[in-house]
Amino acid sequence: xxxxxxxxxxxxxxxxxxxxxxxxxxxxxxxxxxxxxxxxxxxxxxxxxxxxxxxxxxxxxxxxxxxxxxxxxxxxxxxxxxxxxxxxxxxxxxxxxxxxxxxxxxxxxxxxxxxxxxxx
Amino acid sequence: xxxxxxxxxxxxxxxxxxxxxxxxxxxxxxxxxxxxxxxxxxxxxxxxxxxxxxxxxxxxxxxxxxxxxxxxxxxxxxxxxxxxxxxxxxxxxxxxxxxxxxxxxxxxxxxxxxxxxxxx
DNA sequence: ACCGATACCGAATCTTTTTTCGGTTATTAC
DNA sequence: GTAATAACCGAAAAAAGATTCGGTATCGGT
Numbered sequence: 001x002x003x004x005x006x007x008x009x010x011x012x013x014x015x016x017x018x019x020x021x022x023x024x025x026x027x028x029x030x031x032x033x034x035x036x037x038x039x040x041x042x043x044x045x046x047x048x049x050x051x052x053x054x055x056x057x058x059x060x061x062x063x064x065x066x067x068x069x070x071x072x073x074x075x076x077x078x079x080x081x082x083x084x085x086x087x088x089x090x091x092x093x094x095x096x097x098x099x100x101x102x103x104x105x106x107x108x109x110x111x112x113x114x115x116x117x118x119x120x
Numbered sequence: 121x122x123x124x125x126x127x128x129x130x131x132x133x134x135x136x137x138x139x140x141x142x143x144x145x146x147x148x149x150x151x152x153x154x155x156x157x158x159x160x161x162x163x164x165x166x167x168x169x170x171x172x173x174x175x176x177x178x179x180x181x182x183x184x185x186x187x188x189x190x191x192x193x194x195x196x197x198x199x200x201x202x203x204x205x206x207x208x209x210x211x212x213x214x215x216x217x218x219x220x221x222x223x224x225x226x227x228x229x230x231x232x233x234x235x236x237x238x239x240x
Numbered sequence: 241a242c243c244g245a246t247a248c249c250g251a252a253t254c255t256t257t258t259t260t261c262g263g264t265t266a267t268t269a270c
Numbered sequence: 271g272t273a274a275t276a277a278c279c280g281a282a283a284a285a286a287g288a289t290t291c292g293g294t295a296t297c298g299g300t
Binding site for chain 2: 008010011013014015017019020023024028048061064065090091093094095097099100103104105106108109110113
Binding site: 005051 | 254255256257259260261262
């Protein structure tokens with residue numbers, strides 16, 4: 001896991017929450033697992049624009065913080081399956097709300113995004 | 121505003137939402153404004169661990185995406201006041217939930233954090 | 241006239257995060 | 271026995287994001 005050079009201030013709830021699920025793909029991964037897509041390659045296939053490596057890295061972080069757990073540790077053939085822990089499941093209501101908000105305002109945000117592009 | 125080199129995929133609600141309020145200090149700034157702390161220096165003082173510059177930058181982004189609006193445009197003495205737009209206010213329920221989640225799980229996260237430190 | 245406060249901005253320089261790429265191990269399928 | 275697939279990992283590089291620092295402009299107080 002990446003070794004920070006500076007101390008991280010977890011002084012408010014928001015910072016704590018973002019520490020756990022603020023990564024670029026973390027909520028997408030949690031969503032996939034919740035939908036029954038439990039193996040790394042399958043998660044990768046379901047999130048086309050993420051690389052497999054970043055999914056591995058973020059899965060390792062989610063594992064470290066106890067959001068997900070892994071079965072099939074060191075046996076072969078390797079068929080790892082990840083699932084949400086009870087702790088991980090407490091994130092689901094937030095995920096639902098955040099995703100819904102984003103979906104509702106998607107067009108508006110994309111429009112503003114395009115205006116930025118045109119200005120250059 | 122920062123100029124991306126790669127195309128940003130806003131393919132799911134989560135990505136859209138994080139585009140708007142996923143910045144390191146964005147939700148903290150929105151929270152401050154909501155609490156009536158409306159001027160840049162005051163916001164800075166209320167968020168001790170952020171620099172004034174980053175608050176300015178993120179405020180400009182929130183302004184661009186219509187989350188906040190600014191009064192006292194170009195008059196002197198400069199006493200800018202920021203407030204949430206109706207669009208910005210739609211973020212408040214999420215902010216409340218995220219902050220609450222983080223507060224509830226704060227000790228657990230900090231504990232895991234410390235374990236990481238000790239291992240080095 | 242000078243100092244301190246406020247509100248900015250630009251640019252260089254970090255730090256952090258993501259990507260790219262190559263490698264390992266072991267199984268199944270042909 | 272060779273190829274394909276799966277599940278990783280390490281390290282370098284690139285990209286994104288945050289910080290530092292110095293600058294401008296204007297006001298109000300002394």
